[in-house]
Amino acid sequence: MKNTLFNTTDENNIKNSKNKISHSSFRTLFKSVFSDESPKKYIGIFSLILAVSLLAELFLFNYKWVVSSMNNPEYPEYTIANAVKQSDGKYKSNGDEMRLVIKDIDKPLSFLEFNIAVEDEESVPVTICAKDEANNNWLEAPSLNITNDVQRSHYPRLHFSGDVSELSVKFKVAEDKTFDIKSLALNPNVPLMFSLGRALFVWIILSLIFLFRPGSFLYKYKTDAKIRWQSAVLLVLIAAIAAGFWPLSKLDPWCDRKTEETVQYQMLAEAFTRGEVHIAEETDPKMLNLENPYDSTARGSLGRWDTAYYEGKYYVYFGIAPALLYYLPYYIATGEPMTTSTAVYISCVLAAAATLFALYQLARRWFKNTPFGVYLIVSLICIIGEGIIFTVKRPDFYPLPIITAAMFAMFGLGLWLSAVRVYNNGEKTLSPAKLFFGSLLMAAVAASRPQILLTSLFAIPIFWNEVFKDRLLFSKNGLKNTVAVCLPYLIIGALVMWYNYARFGSPFDFGANYNLTSNDMTKRGFVFGRISLGLFTYLLQIPQIKATFPFLNIISVESAYQGLTQSEKFFGGVMATEPLLWVGVIGIFSKKLFKDKRLYAFTCLSFAISIALVILDTQMAGLLRRYFGDFLWIMYLGAAASCFAIYKYLNKNTFMITARTRRFINILIVCFVIAAAFHGLEIFVDSGGWGIIKSNITLYQKMQYLIAFWM
Numbered sequence: 001m002k003n004t005l006f007n008t009t010d011e012n013n014i015k016n017s018k019n020k021i022s023h024s025s026f027r028t029l030f031k032s033v034f035s036d037e038s039p040k041k042y043i044g045i046f047s048l049i050l051a052v053s054l055l056a057e058l059f060l061f062n063y064k065w066v067v068s069s070m071n072n073p074e075y076p077e078y079t080i081a082n083a084v085k086q087s088d089g090k091y092k093s094n095g096d097e098m099r100l101v102i103k104d105i106d107k108p109l110s111f112l113e114f115n116i117a118v119e120d121e122e123s124v125p126v127t128i129c130a131k132d133e134a135n136n137n138w139l140e141a142p143s144l145n146i147t148n149d150v151q152r153s154h155y156p157r158l159h160f161s162g163d164v165s166e167l168s169v170k171f172k173v174a175e176d177k178t179f180d181i182k183s184l185a186l187n188p189n190v191p192l193m194f195s196l197g198r199a200l201f202v203w204i205i206l207s208l209i210f211l212f213r214p215g216s217f218l219y220k221y222k223t224d225a226k227i228r229w230q231s232a233v234l235l236v237l238i239a240a241i242a243a244g245f246w247p248l249s250k251l252d253p254w255c256d257r258k259t260e261e262t263v264q265y266q267m268l269a270e271a272f273t274r275g276e277v278h279i280a281e282e283t284d285p286k287m288l289n290l291e292n293p294y295d296s297t298a299r300g301s302l303g304r305w306d307t308a309y310y311e312g313k314y315y316v317y318f319g320i321a322p323a324l325l326y327y328l329p330y331y332i333a334t335g336e337p338m339t340t341s342t343a344v345y346i347s348c349v350l351a352a353a354a355t356l357f358a359l360y361q362l363a364r365r366w367f368k369n370t371p372f373g374v375y376l377i378v379s380l381i382c383i384i385g386e387g388i389i390f391t392v393k394r395p396d397f398y399p400l401p402i403i404t405a406a407m408f409a410m411f412g413l414g415l416w417l418s419a420v421r422v423y424n425n426g427e428k429t430l431s432p433a434k435l436f437f438g439s440l441l442m443a444a445v446a447a448s449r450p451q452i453l454l455t456s457l458f459a460i461p462i463f464w465n466e467v468f469k470d471r472l473l474f475s476k477n478g479l480k481n482t483v484a485v486c487l488p489y490l491i492i493g494a495l496v497m498w499y500n501y502a503r504f505g506s507p508f509d510f511g512a513n514y515n516l517t518s519n520d521m522t523k524r525g526f527v528f529g530r531i532s533l534g535l536f537t538y539l540l541q542i543p544q545i546k547a548t549f550p551f552l553n554i555i556s557v558e559s560a561y562q563g564l565t566q567s568e569k570f571f572g573g574v575m576a577t578e579p580l581l582w583v584g585v586i587g588i589f590s591k592k593l594f595k596d597k598r599l600y601a602f603t604c605l606s607f608a609i610s611i612a613l614v615i616l617d618t619q620m621a622g623l624l625r626r627y628f629g630d631f632l633w634i635m636y637l638g639a640a641a642s643c644f645a646i647y648k649y650l651n652k653n654t655f656m657i658t659a660r661t662r663r664f665i666n667i668l669i670v671c672f673v674i675a676a677a678f679h680g681l682e683i684f685v686d687s688g689g690w691g692i693i694k695s696n697i698t699l700y701q702k703m704q705y706l707i708a709f710w711m
Contacts, residue, residue, distance in 0.1 A: 042211075049206045057199040061709045064155060064190040068111050071187040076102045078184060083173075089182065095175030101168045105186065109164045113188035115154040116146055116171065118179040122697045123147040127170040133162030142548075144711070146171075149698050152705035154183065155190045198706050205676070212669055214662040218373030223363050230372055234356060237376075241352045241383070245392045248683070249345040254695040255396045256339050262397040264307060264316045266337040269327035277502050278313040279304070288312055296518050308503075308511040315503050317511035319401040319448035320496075321408070322347070344395035347403045352383045354410035355633070359640050361417035366599050367644040377668050378580075378643045384675040385578045386633035390625070393683045394691075402629040405449030410633065412441030413455070416462050430472050435484040443492035450510055451616050452630060454609045459485075461601040512620065519566065526619050533559050534618025535611070536573070538628070543572030543678075549708040550684035557623050566622025571685065574632055577678055580639045580671040587642025593649050599641060606638030643668070 059066055081099045083091040091098075109130075118124050123145045129138040139160065147153045158164075167186075173179050211218065225231045255262075267279045274280070287293055287302045293309055303309055308317035316323070322343060330338040359379050363370040387406075391399045415438030419431045445452045466472040466481075473481050497507030504511050513521045537557055544553035557567035575581055587593055587603045594600035610631035617627040650660045657665075684700060686693045693700045705711060 045210060046203075046207055049210065050203050053199045053203040053206065056202060057194060057196075058192075061198060061706075062192055062194065063709070064111065064157065065192045068188065068190040071110065071189050073113070073188040074186045075184065076105070076186055078102045078181075080181075083179075086178070090178060090180050093173035093175055093177050093179065095173075098171050098173055098179075099168050100171075100181070100184075101166065102186070103166050105164050105167060107163055107187075109158045109160060109167065109186055111188055111190060112156055112158055112167070113154055113183055113185035113190075114146060114156070114169060115148060115182040115184075116179055117148040117182055118173055119177045121173075121177075122149070123701060124171050124173075124179075128156065128158070129168045129170065130158075130160045130164050131166040132160040132164045135161070138168065145697075145701060147698055147701040148182070150701040150705060151191075152193055153701055155188065157711070195706055209669060209673070212373060212377045212665070212672070214657050214665040216373055218376065219371040219657060219661075219665070221372050222368065223360065223370045223372045223375040225360060233372075233376070238349075238353050238356070242349045245345055245348055245352075248389075248392045249341045249348070249395045251393060251683070251692050251699065252395070252695050255344075255394060256341050259305075262340060263337070264318065264397065265323045265327045265340075265343075265400070266331070268316045268320070268323045269331045272323070272328055273332070277499065278315050279307065281314060283312050283314070294514070294516065294522050296516075299516065303516045306515060306517055308514040309516050310504055310511065310514045315511055315514075317515055318397075319405065319446075319450070320499060321444055321448035322400050322404050324447075325404065340397050340400065341395035344400050344403065345392060347400065347407050348388050348392040348395075351388050351403055351407040351410065351633075354407050354414065355379060355383050355386065355388075358410040358414040358417070358637070361414040362637075362641060363644055365417045365420065366596060366641075367648055370644050370647065374643065374647050374665070374668070377665075377672055378640050381580050381668070381672050381675050382633070382636040382640055384672075384679050385580065386636045387629040389679040390682060391629060394626075399626040399629055401448045402452075402626060405445045405452045406629060406633050408441045408444045408448060409452055409455045412438045412445075413458055413462075413637075414438075415441065416459065420466065428466075428470055428472065430466060430478070430481045432480050432484040435481055436488060439485050440488035440492070443489045446492060446496050449630065451613055451620075454612060455634060456489075457605060457609060458602065461598040461605060464598050464601075524620070527563065529561055529563070530565070530618050531615055533557075533561055533565070534614055534623060537567075537570060537623050538614045538618070538631075539573045539575050539611075541570060541573035542576050549704045549711070550681045552678075552681050552685050554685060566624070568623065568625050570623070570625060571682060574628065574635065578632070578636075579674055580643070580668075581635055583646065583667075583671075584635060584639035584642045587638070587645060593642070593645045599645065603638040603641045603645075606634050606641070610635045610638075 079101050080091055081101070082094050082096040083098055084094070085091050112128065114126070116124050116126070124147075125143050126146050127143045128141045130141075131138060141158075144156060145153060210216075221227065221230070223230070225234065264279065271278065271280055281304065284302055287299070287309075290298060290302070293299055293303060304314050308315040326343040326346065327338050330336070356379050359375065359382065363375050388403065391403045415434045419434035419438060421429045421431060423429075442453075442456050445455070463473055463485075466478075467474050472478040473485065475482075500509050500511070501507045503509075504514070513524070515521045541555060544555055545551055546553050552571055554569035554571065556569060557565065559565050571577065584603060584607060587600075588607060591600055594603070613631040613634070617624075617630055621627070647661065647664060650664055651658060684693065684703060685691065
């Protein structure tokens with residue numbers, strides 16, 4: 001007996017020892033894979049995140065498939081009022097509201113399968129009503145859309161009380177239109193609708209959040225594009241942006257419409273090939289005889305909408321640069337017109353690359369020890385938030401000169417920042433080539449969006465020491481550099497002034513006041529009463545959110561201003577929707593963060609220029625959503641400079657992650673998530689009658705059910 005007990009105990013000890021070895025081996029393996037910042041760790045974590053994303057796609061996003069798996073579907077008889085039956089499931093409308101009714105159900109309902117296809121309609125709004133244990137009369141649920149080509153819309157989740165005695169579906173079909181009830185079932189088994197794209201999107205977002213966490217290796221290396229893996233990351237990022245922007249630019253086919261105001265650049269390009277600067281079209285004699293052709297009421301349907309009309313001819317008052325950069329070369333090379341969405345796409349990709357370039361040069365010039373992780377996440381927030389996403393998803397004619405001017409200015413600022421060379425012995429020189437091409441791009445802004453020329457004021461803090469201390473500019477020793485800075489402005493300025501004179505008889509008249517639009521721009525003037533409304537709407541308006549997709553409400557501009565106010569729908573002011581900008585505000589009120597006064601001036605100037613542009617846009621044209629592109633990227637420059645300065649102040653030029661830097665990095669991550677969520681959802685908002693909800697409703701519905709998966 002003792003031997004038996006001894007043997008049993010011994011066997012148990014051996015098993016426990018093996019288990020301990022097994023657990024110890026597992027812990028060793030876990031530590032070797034996940035504890036150190038090594039490629040193994042990131043491969044392991046990214047694989048784990050991928051597994052979580054796939055499981056979430058399977059069991060969370062497809063929860064309807066899970067909870068309906070035990071259902072016993074029924075295919076009931078039904079009647080339809082106000083329609084004539086033509087064959088099984090097919091009806092013809094008499095124009096009144098249809099009502100499909102199912103009686104004698106007497107059981108709980110969790111799901112309804114309902115699909116209807118209407119002649120010449122992509123989507124059908126329907127209202128589901130029920131009589132249940134809590135409602136003896138019809139209870140109407142909120143309206144929803146059934147889209148024939150969107151399978152997810154065919155299975156609404158029902159939340160009626162207890163047993164349902166009767167169910168009805170109300171919908172409207174135009175008179176004499178046919179419709180087909182393609183499927184109808186109570187408590188169906190909702191099929192699995194697996195979306196690999198959604199799973200990969202979740203994986204990318206979670207992976208980025210993990211990659212930018214405070215403990216990431218990205219914060220252990222200073223920003224330096226000469227390091228191969230960093231330059232590779234930037235190239236991959238630009239390629240990913242280019243790949244992602246392309247489908248975004250094609251979401252809304254409305255933007256490539258060929259109406260008289262949207263083909264102006266193409267018409268201008270064709271005019272250039274004929275040696276003309278006006279749009280070739282004969283003017284209606286009635287237009288010539290009008291006392292005030294700029295009065296839209298008197299003009300009626302005469303004239304070309306949204307063109308500059310001057311002395312009987314039509315001109316394009318939008319900046320000439322996009323026509324020269326895109327439309328004219330393409331037309332000469334192919335003989336075909338370039339689509340507007342393609343031109344906007346190119347400028348948006350270049351603007352994103354210009355943002356990376358400008359912020360890299362900003363970090364290199366004044367914050368040499370900025371960790372690559374800080375530079376990268378700040379750059380991504382800027383690209384997402386500064387208006388590029390809005391522009392590329394609305395690749396219309398109107399924002400094209402704005403985003404092109406912003407792209408010119410950011411590349412120009414980057415070249416200016418990189419023009420200073422400081423050698424190991426302390427000697428400083430300037431690169432005439434970078435000065436020249438930087439000024440060339442900055443001056444080209446005048447040929448695209450003249451008011452953004454205010455960004456040339458950044459030359460003051462950038463070159464302050466080079467002018468007043470080192471005497472490398474505007475001095476006898478710096479004559480070559482001075483010519484390199486000034487000559488492009490003189491050349492571009494002379495060409496733009498000649499172009500203005502050839503059109504309107506004055507080198508300083510860009511022609512915006514001769515615009516044939518809804519109000520007489522020649523009488524608009526500068527009115528101080530408009531300023532407060534512009535500052536509030538562009539900067540301070542609180543966004544409105546709602547519980548239904550896309551969760552953002554458009555906001556109508558309301559004013560007590562006793563005069564004409566031109567406005568579009570908004571989503572909120574930038575200080576209420578772009579949290580990173582508050583980091584810039586902190587920088588302005590915390591001068592001690594900036595050891596270099598020039599950098600502090602740069603940050604303050606970015607906000608001052610932005611406010612000036614808000615006032616100019618309000619006075620010159622009104623409150624229009626696309627005008628965020630004039631100033632928002634400039635504010636982000638100041639915010640980025642503050643971010644770099646704060647991080648430098650917190651970590652004292654070391655690469656050790658402290659409690660303070662950890663908190664700051666977490667703030668940047670929150671800003672990144674908010675920017676991605678807000679501007680991602682902004683893509684789907686109906687902003688005053690345009691957007692994919694109007695022009696591409698099937699795609700809109702697909703995205704709605706992918707994002708709001710609980711519907």
